Amino acid sequence: MNKNDLKYSAYISILNEELIPAMGCTEPIALALAAAKAREVLGVMPDSIRIQASGSIIKNVKSVIVPNTDNLKGIPAAAVAGIIAGDSSKELEAISSVTWEDIEEMKSFLNNAKIQVEPLDLGLTFDIIITLMKDKDYAKVRIANFHTNFVLIEKNGEVLFETEAEEENENGLTxxxxxxxxxxxxxxxxxxxxxxxxxxxxxxxxxxxxxxxxxxxxxxxxxxxxxxxxxxxxxxxxxxxxxxxxxxxxxxxxxxxxxxxxxxxxxxxxxxxxxxxxxxxxxxxxxxxxxxxxxxxxxxxxxxxxxxxxxxxxxxxxxxxxxxxxxxxxxxxxxxxxxxxxxxxxxxxxxxxxxxxxxxxxxxxxxxxxxxxxxxxxxxxxxxxxxxxxxxxxxxxxxxxxxxxxxxxxxxxxxxxxxxxxxx
Structure with a gap:
């Protein structure tokens, strides 16, 4: 295959897009990533969380341990890890830098915050919506179709970013x-x-x-x-x-x-x-x-x-x-x-x-x-x-x-x- 061939550069791009680092199971980390972004957009620590996830996300997060959490499992743990210690710029390594103080804060937050988990069926197999609330303020983030694909970022009714979310739409990828x-x-x-x-x-x-x-x-x-x-x-x-x-x-x-x-x-x-x-x-x-x-x-x-x-x-x-x-x-x-x-x-x-x-x-x-x-x-x-x-x-x-x-x-x-x- 010649270097000038379209497929030559495409195959290299596909390898670079797919072979990326991740810490822990990627569905919990996608939840943590969404929560980290929502926390950054909200600007303060929330007192309540609404987590909406498609069935396949629920399936893949339910039984696996979230890394850097002292063996916490499940959807609330993944989201809270992102809220407390997440950095959305690190994408699928969003919770790679966690201290023991962070872990203690996660456990306290899980025990004291209002956390609501709901099934989500908007026609997508891979779909996550995280809404963080503090008093009258809220931030909402949606990831759909693949693990780092933000399709909605919203704060207090203002849409900061939005793109179309259609089943199996992987726009931006080769x-x-x-x-x-x-x-x-x-x-x-x-x-x-x-x-x-x-x-x-x-x-x-x-x-x-x-x-x-x-x-x-x-x-x-x-x-x-x-x-x-x-x-x-x-x-x-x-x-x-x-x-x-x-x-x-x-x-x-x-x-x-x-x-x-x-x-x-x-x-x-x-x-x-x-x-x-x-x-x-x-x-x-x-x-x-x-x-x-x-x-x-x-x-x-x-x-x-x-x-x-x-x-x-x-x-x-x-x-x-x-x-x-x-x-x-x-x-x-x-x-x-x-x-x-x-x-x-x-x-x-x-x-x-x-x-x-x-x-x-x-x-x-x-x-x-x-x-x-x-x-x-x-x-x-x-x-x-x-x-x-x-x-x-x-x-x-x-x-x-x-x-x-x-x-x-x-x-x-x-x-x-x-x-x-x-x-x-």
């Missing part, structure tokens, strides 16, 4: 419809590594650090440790275990940041850690690792474009298939192996549902990475799934489209039922 497997393959084989090196180096550093912390500490159900203890320490096991360990830490209060993919830290970990482990095992050059990571990340983003940011379809599946493509590149450097690994992986685990962010995400990550490795080994052994096998279509692009349809349209009612079960 057009993801430019992604396809053949062009992704062309790009990762021809890209000047210097153009992608910095963003991928950060992903390696951040996501391996939280993986290592997950194996050192005691987080959630310690899925990473359980896998290593149960199945040994070969590369196939390490790829699963170390990815799971990163999620163990992230879902259960670790204060280390991660580099996300498609708005998700778990997906960012899944795209990166297994590929990095395979690169170490195969003694790959830095250049080959960067190309493999670019492939893994772009394949995951390509899948998520059809599914959407939030769905009842587990994002670890998309990221695991992405990781499988990166592993296939490391092992074979063969396009046919890459695309068949993706299709096989999707055929195996596309039934995993998303029931919010919590400890079991680590196990789902391990299952998705395992499916990707199995998908590669199948094709190495002359085996594959074919078009017509369930939701698998003829060809990788048609299969990705069918998975997108399943995740976006087919699982809408599943998502609603999951939310009802979780909130009863």
């Amino acid at each position: 057009d993801r419809s430019l992604l396809n497997m053949e062009d992704i393959w062309d790009f990762i084989n021809t890209v000047d590594v210097e153009d992608i090196k910095d963003v991928l180096q950060r992903q390696i550093a951040y996501n391996m650090a939280i993986s290592e912390e997950g194996l050192r500490g005691d987080y959630g159900a310690n899925i990473g440790k359980v896998i290593l203890k149960t199945y040994g320490d070969d590369i196939k096991t390490r790829a699963k275990a170390k990815a799971a360990a990163g999620s163990d830490a992230r879902m259960n209060g670790c204060n280390l940041p991660v580099v996300i993919n498609s708005g998700s830290g778990n997906q960012g970990i899944t795209c990166a850690v297994p590929v990095i482990e395979y690169a170490k095992e195969y003694h790959c050059s830095d250049e080959k690792l960067y190309r493999a990571l670019a492939l893994s990340n772009l394949v995951a983003i390509h899948q998520k474009t059809g599914i959407g940011r939030l769905s009842a379809y587990c994002g670890a599946v998309s990221a695991g298939a992405g990781a499988g493509s990166g592993i296939a590149y490391i092992c074979t450097e063969d396009y046919e192996f890459v695309i068949h690994t993706v299709v096989n992986a999707l055929a195996i685990v596309s039934g995993i549902v998303c029931d919010g962010a919590k400890a079991s995400c680590a196990a789902k990550i391990a299952s998705s990475v395992d499916a990707a490795i199995l998908g590669l080994e199948m094709y190495e052994g002359g085996q594959q799934f074919y078009g017509g096998d369930g939701i698998i279509m003829s060809g990788v692009e048609q299969t990705i489209r069918s998975i997108g349809r399943l995740g976006k349209e087919g699982m809408k009612e599943t998502n609603s039922e999951i939310i009802r079960i979780m909130t009863e």
